[in-house]
Every structure is written in C-alpha cells, then in structure tokens.
Amino acid sequence: MGEEVGGRLRRLRAERGLTQRELAEPHYTAAYVSSVETGARTPSGDALRHFAARLGVDTGELLGVTSPRDDVRLDLDIAAAAADFLTGRGSAPKMRRLARRAERLGRHRQAGLAWLWLARYTEGDTRPRLVAAAEAALADDVPAYRRLAVALRANVLIGWGEPHHAMHLLRTALDASREHHPHPVLLLTLHAYLAEGQLRLGETTQAARHAGEALRLSRGGEEILADLTENQRRLTETYLGEGRVTDAVAAVAMLHDLLHERALRPVLARCLYARALVRRADDPEGALADLRASRAAAPDHAVTLELADLCRELGRLDDAAALLTEAADAIPADSPHSASLTFQQGSLALARGDLEAAEAGFAHAIDVAALRDARGVLAASVDKAGELLRDQGRSEEAADLLRRGLLLLGAEEDLPGR
Secondary structure, three states, X not given: OHHHHHHHHHHHHHHOOOOHHHHHOOOOOHHHHHHHHOOOOOOOHHHHHHHHHXXXXXXXXXXXXXXXXXXXXXXXXXXXXXXXXXXXXXXXXXXXXXXXXXXXXXXXXXHHHHHHHHXXXXXXXXXXXXXXXXXXXXXXXXXXXXXXXXXXXXXXXXXXXXXXXXXXXXXXXXXXXXXXXXXXXXXXXXXXXXXXXXXXXXXXXXXXXXXXXXXXXXXXXXXXXXXXXXXXXXXXXXHHHOOOHHXXXXXXXXXXXXXXXXXXXXXXXXXXXXXXXXXXXXOHHXXXXXXXXXXXXXXXXXXXXXXXXXXXXXXXXXXXXXXXXXXXXXOOOOOOOHHHHHHHHHHHHHHOOOHHHHHHHHHHHHHHHHHHOOHHHHHHHHHHHHXXXXXXXXXXXXXXXXXXXXXXXXXXXXOOOO
C-alpha cells in the first residue's frame, strides 16, 4: 500500500508544483515525504489527512478508494468549478484536474461533465478534442447524459461549416429523448440549440417553434437560477453533514441540472430573439418584451437593431433613437450589421419627418449594403429611397435610383441591340 500511496502522492504534488518541503510543512519534513513517495514508509492517518489537505483532495484519492460520500464531494468540486465559469472566474486547469481525477477514480460521468464544461468555455481547435473526451467518457452512461454532449458536438459542426449535419444530430437526439428519456434539462438543451441553429440557417418559423419549447421548459432568468443553485448547493452540504448520503446524491444531481441550465443563458437569449421575430406581427408588445429580455440576458447587435426597429414602428421614437445611438457606438464599420444600422437611421429620420436626413440615410445605407453584400438591406433601402423621391415628385431621380439598385443587385443592364 505504501508504494501505491507514494506514487499518487508524488504525482499529485508534481501536478500542483509543490516541493517535498512545501508539502511537508509545518508538521513533517521533506525527508519524510520522500520516504513515503518511494514506498519506504507507510504514512499514518494523521499524515494522510495532512497531505490530502495540502493537495486539496480527499484522503480516499490518496488511498485509491472512494465512497458515495466521496463521489458527492467530487460532484460538488466540479459544480464549484462550473459556477466559477458562469461568473467569469473559471479556471481551465482546475476543471481539467478534476476531469483527470474523476478518470483515475473510474468516475466516468463526472469526468464527462467536467470535459463538457471545459468544451463550453474553450474556443479554437481544442474544443473538438474536449467534446470528443466528453463523448468518450459518457459513452456507456444513461442516454440523458450521453445526449448532453450532442449540443456541443452540433456547435462544433456548425463551426466547421456543417450546419445541416448539426441540425440532424440535434433532431435525432430530441426525437429519441422525447420517446424514451424525457429529461427536462436535456429537452431544454436540445430545443434551445435547435432554435439557435435554425435561426442561423434563416429558418425563422421552425426556430421560433423550438425556442418556444425551450423557454417553456426553462425555470427563469439568471437571478432566479443563481439563487436556486446556491440553495441546492447548501442543501447538498447539509445532507452530507447529516449523513444522508442518498439524499445528497439526488441533491447534487439537481445542482448540476441547474448549472447546465444557467450555462444555456446565451442560447436562451437567442431563443427569445427567435420567438420575437415571429411574434412581432401579431403581438408587438410581447415581441418587445422578448427582445428586451434577450438583450438583458446576452447583448447582441442584431437584437438591439430589431428592438430599435420595433420601437420606431410602435411610435417610441426616443427609445429607438437611444438604441441606434448605442448601436452606432458599438457596431464596427466593417460589421455585417452596419448596413442594417444605416437603414434604420434613415427610417427613424423619415418617421420624425426629417426628409433631408432620411434621404441621406437611405443613400448611405445603399452604399454600405452594396459594400457588405447585404442584399436584403440594399433592396429595402432602394425601395424606401425611391418611395421618398416619388412622394416629392422627383420621379426621374427615383427611376435612376431604381436602375442603380437593380444593377447593384446583379441585374444586367438593358444595352441597345439586345
């Protein structure tokens, strides 16, 4: 046993960058640590507890054994590291250590969840490898846990330019989950990612349908979820303290569900946006509420511009102006959103009766839209500018503008002899 404990002690000490003296102090010596690491001595119970405390692990990890209580503690450690990610203080090395620790202990579910958290908050080429690690760890687990990785796999596929493959994966997982394993957080996750993906593909109606399902399953905003999460963590700790380990296991599972739902906040913000796009025609006030909630949850230029446009349409011109001023300060000139911004500035000027500013705004929108290849904005700008010119009796200018717009949209000029 001494040799096995010594090997674990040496590895954990090296992982944390501690010298033998730093691990030993203040109760033991570097020589004692060395003798334990080589297997020459078997550490006492007091020594094991000292080393475990210095290394930030349970004594069970040093001994190579765990109990249900240890499993709950590991879950709590992963939950604490996940909560740090949610508040912007996340440590990738810390979560990676927890994933490796779970793997060494044969706790594949915990390892998979840790890899999933790392994948959520990692960009670039590393992300697909982390998703693959989560999938491998959860491969033999119950379907609800296996399918949690599907959403991030779909996200990777979208990044690789394969959105249709991603949507197929999500739909397949959703159909199977609804039929056999209707876990609420899993259904919420799959509906939310389907809504976001279909929004990217321009499938607004389908996106709104999945968005509505996701929002129906969600338990509230960030403030409510944060309170529920903290209450659940305390409840788990209380159960452990009272020796009610079975209750603690159930409580920590609920804690992880709440954390996963909180991690969906940016995706749920897109769900609100998707629902607002469809809701706007029949329920403008409801769409307004959705857009404001989406913007509060995860600021996004497209949401701000849609909100400004709806405010203008509802006659709330000061609100629209404030939003467009904010957008003008935030949206870079080379952004795809710059064309929509200039079009909306022209539309707001028109709503205020400032025809000169409206004409200049639409003319600028035509130039920006042509430069950014924003064909929808280009067509709308030409239409509005032409209508404005015709209303002023400037029919010839309107015809010239229409001709220019058609050329910019790719129509061939009608040359003599054709």
